[in-house]
Amino acid sequence: MAEPLLDIRGLKTWFKTEDGMVRAVDGVDLHIDSGETLGVVGESGCGKTVTARSVLKLIDMPPGRFEAGQILWKGRDLIPLEASEMNSIRAKEIAIIFQEPMTSLNPVYTVGDQIAEVIELHQKLSRKQALVAAAEMLRLVNIPNPQRRVHDYPHQFSGGMRQRVMIAMALSCQPKLLIADEPTTALDVTIQAQILELMQEMKDRFGMAIMLITHAMGVVAETCQRVTVMYAGLVVEEAPVEALFGNPRHPYTQGLIRSIPRVDRSAAKKQRLEAIAGTVPNMLEPPPGCRFAARCKFAMDICNQGIPPLKEVGTGHFVRCVL
Amino acid sequence: MQVHRVSRQYVIRKLLIMIPSLLGISIVLFSLLAMAPGDPFDELATNPAVPPEVRAALRAKFGLDDPVWMRYWHWLIALLQGDWGFSFVSRMDVSTLIMQRLPVTLVVIGASQILAIAVAIPVGVLAATRPYSLFDQIANTFAFIGFSLPTFFTGLVLILVFSIQLDWLPFVYRADISATGWEFYWEHIKQSIMPVTVLGLFQGAALVRFVRSSVLDVIRLDYVTTARSKGIGERKVITRHVVRNALIPVVTLVALQMPIVFSGAVVTEQIFRVPGIGSLLITSMLSNDTPVVMGVTFVSACLVVIFNLIADILYGWLDPRIAYR
Ligand SMILES: Nc1ncnc2c1ncn2[C@@H]1O[C@H](COP(=O)(O)OP(=O)(O)OP(=O)(O)O)[C@@H](O)[C@H]1O
Ligand code: SF4
Ligand SMILES: [Mg+2]
Numbered sequence: 285m286a287e288p289l290l291d292i293r294g295l296k297t298w299f300k301t302e303d304g305m306v307r308a309v310d311g312v313d314l315h316i317d318s319g320e321t322l323g324v325v326g327e328s329g330c331g332k333t334v335t336a337r338s339v340l341k342l343i344d345m346p347p348g349r350f351e352a353g354q355i356l357w358k359g360r361d362l363i364p365l366e367a368s369e370m371n372s373i374r375a376k377e378i379a380i381i382f383q384e385p386m387t388s389l390n391p392v393y394t395v396g397d398q399i400a401e402v403i404e405l406h407q408k409l410s411r412k413q414a415l416v417a418a419a420e421m422l423r424l425v426n427i428p429n430p431q432r433r434v435h436d437y438p439h440q441f442s443g444g445m446r447q448r449v450m451i452a453m454a455l456s457c458q459p460k461l462l463i464a465d466e467p468t469t470a471l472d473v474t475i476q477a478q479i480l481e482l483m484q485e486m487k488d489r490f491g492m493a494i495m496l497i498t499h500a501m502g503v504v505a506e507t508c509q510r511v512t513v514m515y516a517g518l519v520v521e522e523a524p525v526e527a528l529f530g531n532p533r534h535p536y537t538q539g540l541i542r543s544i545p546r547v548d549r550s551a552a553k554k555q556r557l558e559a560i561a562g563t564v565p566n567m568l569e570p571p572p573g574c575r576f577a578a579r580c581k582f583a584m585d586i587c588n589q590g591i592p593p594l595k596e597v598g599t600g601h602f603v604r605c606v607l
Numbered sequence: 608m609q610v611h612r613v614s615r616q617y618v619i620r621k622l623l624i625m626i627p628s629l630l631g632i633s634i635v636l637f638s639l640l641a642m643a644p645g646d647p648f649d650e651l652a653t654n655p656a657v658p659p660e661v662r663a664a665l666r667a668k669f670g671l672d673d674p675v676w677m678r679y680w681h682w683l684i685a686l687l688q689g690d691w692g693f694s695f696v697s698r699m700d701v702s703t704l705i706m707q708r709l710p711v712t713l714v715v716i717g718a719s720q721i722l723a724i725a726v727a728i729p730v731g732v733l734a735a736t737r738p739y740s741l742f743d744q745i746a747n748t749f750a751f752i753g754f755s756l757p758t759f760f761t762g763l764v765l766i767l768v769f770s771i772q773l774d775w776l777p778f779v780y781r782a783d784i785s786a787t788g789w790e791f792y793w794e795h796i797k798q799s800i801m802p803v804t805v806l807g808l809f810q811g812a813a814l815v816r817f818v819r820s821s822v823l824d825v826i827r828l829d830y831v832t833t834a835r836s837k838g839i840g841e842r843k844v845i846t847r848h849v850v851r852n853a854l855i856p857v858v859t860l861v862a863l864q865m866p867i868v869f870s871g872a873v874v875t876e877q878i879f880r881v882p883g884i885g886s887l888l889i890t891s892m893l894s895n896d897t898p899v900v901m902g903v904t905f906v907s908a909c910l911v912v913i914f915n916l917i918a919d920i921l922y923g924w925l926d927p928r929i930a931y932r
Binding site: 337340342344367368370371372373374375376379380382384387388389390391392401402405406437439450453 | 827829832837840852927928
């Protein structure tokens with residue numbers, strides 16, 4: 285098989301805090317192939333954002349630091365790269381969009397200026413040409429009146445429109461990978477669908493790979509080819525999307541899938557989703573064995589003796605569980 | 608990156624707001640001065656050479672016994688016609704007196720503000736981008752010291768060191784420098800160094816701390832992460848996306864501090880005997896020269912209001928969200 289586009293191996297990103305070392309990402313392995321959409325799911329605080337930002341080295345250091353692991357981009361490790369080399373990869377090869385469109389754009393510059401800034405830098409165009417290209421990007425993401433709207437400021441756009449602007453900016457240099465960190469969580473339900481549709485449309489046009497971080501299992505089922513499930517700073521299951529939904533192997537994944545709201549169930553039952561009982565372990569001193577043990581109904585003695593390894597249970601289907 | 612144009616409407620609105628504020632300020636000042644004991648004719652009262660009838664006639668002529676509102680009304684009408692009143696003590700028009708003194712004060716205040724800003728912005732930004740580094744700690748310590756020491760103390764220390772010990776700088780400010788050409792300017796610069804330094808560093812110390820915290824507030828915002836993700840390089844991230852935004856509250860602070868700057872200037876002018884409006888204010892207060900006191904305080908109030916207007920325009924220019932409202 286060809287070398288993956290992005291290959292994260294045993295990544296540990298820790299944060300030094302007053303209370304001690306927070307092991308936010310504690311040995312993550314995941315990879316993305318060219319042109320595929322990988323879903324990354326897991327409860328709040330399991331380290332999805334830290335993983336995503338680690339790839340572009342957008343973690344503040346200090347307090348953060350890379351404790352171990354490799355982030356291989358087309359075979360080259362990004363962790364030891366100089367700032368200037370990293371800057372030639374940012375936006376040009378790997379772009380990122382965030383959860384909060386309301387705060388992701390600088391309020392004092394026009395959206396055109398902010399998009400043109402990237403184009404000017406990476407495509408070596410003049411400011412004027414870059415602004416023309418920026419208007420073209422706004423047209424591609426379906427913003428009406430792009431010629432006029434390039435000169436508007438972020439506060440003149442709604443949340444959904446700002447996320448479109450962010451997508452336009454992220455894709456303006458045709459990156460090979462788009463990292464989308466919960467791009468729709470902050471938006472209304474109807475707008476969410478539009479943004480996901482737009483991302484799909486852009487993917488069809490530009491052919492980039494997408495790392496889609498989300499809480500919504502329904503979104504994963506619809507848009508992703510493969511899924512990585514994270515729990516407490518670790519990958520607990522990785523599988524092609526059909527295998528994950530058809531045959532979830534990790535008790536945590538099973539819980540996640542059961543908690544998806546089902547439209548076909550009766551209204552009364554819909555109220556009581558089967559949420560997973562208990563909370564994520566403290567990442568200052570994570571338990572020595574399986575991190576899910578405290579919430580797992582199958583937990584046994586051996587579960588607490590060391591972290592179970594990722595084992596292959598089907599083609600491309602890996603699970604970190606002793607079962 | 609381009610900046611937007613502040614709309615004319617916004618500027619006009621701000622200008623119109625100045626009128627009621629200045630009227631309000633002048634009413635308060637006038638009433639306060641009217642309540643204060645003593646007036647310019649107190650001295651005549653104790654002077655046996657002036658007969659009581661003459662005194663009464665003079666008082667009537669200048670309307671000193673009219674009710675306060677009527678005196679205010681006369682003062683305002685005269686002011687609008689360009690007449691600031693007459694100083695009984697100096698026997699000169701108040702406007703002439705003020706115009707003699709104002710330029711010196713403006714130069715000292717202006718230069719010290721420029722010094723304060725020129726020091727505070729780079730130091731504050733550098734300190735904030737390296738929090739808790741050695742540089743940050745040194746900057747913080749100096750800022751704290753500079754901010755805690757009153758200007759009369761630092762002024763006296765500077766005089767002791769640079770005028771008395773080293774004899775490098777004159778410690779009395781002279782308005783009547785006879786030299787010409789370069790030498791004239793050099794003398795002026797030399798005698799301005801200490802007052803400007805004292806005032807500027809005092810202001811700068813407060814500003815450094817404010818710039819630092821403002822930069823720290825902005826640097827952790829989402830759009831700064833967005834800027835970093837573009838690959839534009841840390842220096843551009845800081846100058847374009849952090850400093851630019853962090854300066855918005857700094858502009859407000861500088862404007863709000865103008866009254867403090869003026870009171871600082873009064874003290875500094877006393878220490879270095881700078882013949883500005885600060886020292887004019889003190890002498891006229893001591894001699895009960897009410898029209899001059901009124902004139903000087905009102906001019907200072909006008910200057911403060913004008914600085915606020917400039918700040919408002921700068922603010923609207925720095926932050927597009929304001930000027931569009
Ligand atoms: N700068 C930081 N300093 C200390 N701890 C941090 C820092 N950034 C993140 N963490 C910690 O890392 C852990 C993982 O956070 P992360 O934001 O990656 O979670 P997430 O999976 O993205 O959650 P969510 O779904 O809520 O976005 C959290 O416990 C968080 O407290
Ligand atoms: S290893 Fe044990 S505790 Fe962990 S998920 Fe599997 S069965 Fe549950
Ligand atoms: Mg997150």
